[in-house]
Amino acid sequence: MQYPSTDFLIIGGGILGAATAWSLAQRAPAGTRIRLVEAGMLATATTSQAAALLTRVRPDPAMAALVAQTFSAIDQLNKVLDEPLPLRQVGSLHLATREAGRQYLHSTARTAADLGLTTERLKLDDVIQRAPWLSAAADAEALYVAEDGYMDPVQLAQGYITAARHLGVEVVQHCRVQSLVRQQDRVVGVQTDQGFMAAGCVICCAGPWSTQLLAEQGVSLAMAPVRSHYWITEDNTDLFPADSPMVILPDANAYARPEVGGLLFGLRDQQAVYGDPASLPENIHGYLFNCDPDGWECLESGWTELAEVFPAIEHLGIAHYLTGVSSYTPDGKPLLGQTDRPGLLVATGCSGGGIALSGGIGRLLAELALGQAPFCDQSPFALNRFGDVDPFSEAFRIRCALARSKKQSG
Template identity: 25%
Template sequence: MKIVVLGAGVIGVTSAWYLAKAGHEVTVIDRQQGPALETSYANAGEISPGYSSPWAAPGIPLKAMKWMFQRHAPLVLQPRLDMHRLGWLAQMLRNCTSAAYAVNKSRMVRIAEYSRDCLSDLRTETGIHYDERTQGTLQVFRKQEQLDGAGKDIEVLRADGVPFEVLDRAGCVAAEPGLARTADKIVGGLRLPGDETGDCFKFTNNLAEMAASLGVTFRWGVTVEALEAEGGRISTVRTDQGRITADRYVLAMGPHSPQLVRHLGLNLPIYPLKGYSLTIPIEDENLAPVSTVMDETYKVAITRLGDRIRVGGLAEIAGYDLSLNDRRRATLTKSVTDLFGGSGDPAKAEFWTGLRPMTPDGTPIVGATPIPNLYLNTGHGTLGWTMSAGSGRLLADLISGKKPDIAHEDLGYARYIKGGKTSRAQGLQPANA
């Protein structure tokens, strides 16, 4: 089949790779001049299936109110009258129950664990390199109440068969020797030995080259203007450089996905969560992390990427604003200097921001839609890198009519439709030519 993939971040490129491997003729369209130049450019670098957790969790509404008055808050809500945001927040609040959290985390871990396996297979098959490390992830707790509160996550990990270790202070230092000088700042940690790290930008660019060698066509600097419909199906993609037709269409445009399908009657509950990162050259390897350390207090990941440290995280609900905020830089700097002071000079860091496409339940939207030839691979939130290979493989299997390796029914758009069915086009209207 001839397939058009909209978006060339890590999700779009992995989708294109697996579709091409399945024998399809694939074209990827992106407004940028190369792969992974938006959300996938400088993310935290962690591939952490076990830490795949929804932001919607019990206690988050109360914590969010407290964070409003903190200088180094992990979540910031910018005041703005936005009906789309208000509706998304209402859906998120409905997911802040213990029962919803358990369901959402379990399915997120399922796709993330599968993705880690797919990435391992891909690495073995292709020999792809991206500053990868397979030395686990350590979540550090500065307060005893944080360590005690990890119980609900541990229950899900145990139920899903994910290996983990609960560590005291000395155990944390043994896993991450760079913490030795600052061990008094932490009380313990939760380590997932099966987690990995890597540079998402390098991975996506290298995989795009490999995909091109399989025959995938990449069209750079092309802006998608609309999806046009006829006879209950997508008939063409209208771009600023003309129309492009295919048998199947894959929407992988992250936070910009909802705007492309709203006129077709599809209401994707995706809202951009603004994240930030610092990329710091390492000056003292003995003081640097060896893998990823999650600072639970600030919701910041500190990751070793070759000769650099990537400090990434935070969530700012500010619409599509991409301005850099010095207060967020200060939070990232505080986290890394608190735990790995002297490993590198934050003043020499590259400061970056990007928009994560977040669903209210935390789970991505992968699979079919009520429009027969339109598929989705979007809404991965802060976990696009973690879930990318598995999402791409799952999508390719679904389009190819192959039975997927994992349960997928609750990962698709159907969960947002009353009755949970995607077999008929609901409210499909033709686009204006």
Template identity: 25%
Template sequence: MHTYPRKPYDVLVVGGGIIGLVTAWRAAGRGLRTALIDPEPGGGAARVAAGMLAAVTELHYGEQTLLGLNLASARRYPDFVAELEEATGLGTGYRACGTLAVALDADDRAHLRDLHALQRQSGLESEWLSGRECRRLEPMLAPGVRGGLRVDGDHQIDPRRLAAALLTACERAGVTVHRTTVTALRVVRDRAAGALLADGTELVADQVVLAAGSLSGQLAGVPDEVLVPVRPVKGQVLRLTVPPAYAPFLSRTVRAVVRGSHVYLVPRENGELVVGATTEELGWDTTVTAGGVYELLRDAHELVPGITELPLTETRAGLRPASPDNAPLLGPTALPGLHLATGHYRNGVLLTPITGEVMAEVLTTGELIHEARPFTPRRFTSLPADVREEQPA
């Protein structure tokens, strides 16, 4: 027998990672009767993410439009964290510690110099340091460091603690959390109208937000013409522990390109050190491989030789949700009542504050705020299917 709420929810959020949670929390804060569906809310990519809030050091050529959204979200982070921590009494591990991006050889140094020029052209604050100045800031760095960029505005947060706080915030705001799986979108008269759950229950809703990360493109019942062009990109990450005798090991996030591969080390206040991350186009595979662990430790060792003395406490692999242009899909789709909040790729944690704001505004007024307008899901729907599938990463 199907069960129904006495009246439809105003909003049904499919997916309980940090993006789904912040969407549900902000929707409830606007007075919308909100439900969230996820078998393990607070899980997903946040369990693997390092939590770098790196709008400046994550800048890539061709992504200047995304930079605007990233910076807008970074500016919101201090107030967002203060509000969330006050609402829940839970810490998020937010640290305004800055980031140091370093080069280990002449090619990497040239690449970093180019990045510095791009940052300056984009109006961003970063300071070029010599190798000696880098080692003065972080004495554990390898002697061969050739130079680096000091970015005091790129901070960090602990995504696992962030997810836990957001889940608590949702529950306190009155969000109904269904710890189960969605099997299909409910469509009535060419409009999204809720969801069918694994136990046969139908949930009725005026609006549905699909925020299921890499799985967002897999939901049954979504019409073919409503494209959700996200794919999984595997990332392996390591966690080590810095014993008290070794502290302080690093005072800020340190990152580099080693033989063309990006590596970063993120030190937490609790003594944890996160090392990541591989980027692998391997579909839905989440296997932790010896090769992935080896490459991360090898590259991290070249950067900070003392890392091999630390206990290795966790290895994990997860899936980042990537869109064809590596930017998120935010807002209404061509199917009335269905909205997307997915495709955040490398920037899900960074974009959490502004995503919550964007989606709450869309759900209450139907309008995208200025910063989010370039990221409407409809930017992909005019492409032929075969072209969409072949869009470069």
């Protein structure tokens, strides 16, 4: 099929590609041609695997600005969509039972105050009332952040796409980008399984597939495919009311939120569980990582700490186990901006936070692509901040996987 040239071509129809398309369409001059190309169906790859916790407290001000922009984007989308997006703004409850967790709570409270967010210290009776499944010793500490929430990630991505289409963005599904095309040093388009597409600017939002795609052009992305996974219990609406908050458990290295009558809970691997960016399949669902294929080792290693605050897990059944691929960087911050190839920008490496960061990333990439002043500091997300790296080396992939192990927040 012959496609006409376009001003901007976005690779990837997940949450980041969708948000970037919408933000670009909002800010580009009238008549600008924007095309989004997705290998399969929109938002059915890594986006659909996300737990989608929208936590606003981030120690880095630039990260906090990205999340705040996502909440602003949701408000904007609700004004143009036929139905409002299903944001569950139930707040987040952070529970600490050990000294390390208490230090995390104190730091979170200070950062929230700096960001102008509302926090509340909770007594244990209040904790149980808000989240009946929790149990903690009398000396435990709890902090509640009212503005946080969660959302179905696919519905948010579809919201971005619908609004982008209203603004004239062309969406092409079931079209796989096979390679980038250069003339001299500049990227001038992409070769797809449906033919060549010329573009004035290419924005790569292809998630974990970005590493191999850009490596063929001599661009090394400092990230690795790392396992994210979670379990969903059987239904128990008495323990898991739909309006109960998300829960962050720093001492157990865990998080949880309600999920259609049950509880969705995640544990972060203490060992390095990662994949190979050179051999990712087209269908990412059911991808097998280097070890612990069913998550039993992770669940067993975190069971004692989790059961201390979630005693019902000893007798509740597990209804589902879901595993996904997250693109992790060594510092847990995304890779955003212009590559050293003119005409090529990238947005990836969200380290498990892509849903929460999506609105801000979309806006930042649109501003950079259009040569506008960015709304927040982009330096924490610089592509070259780690120096020269080999994203295909096992040592580097282990480094990225361990960054997930050290993560405390949602």
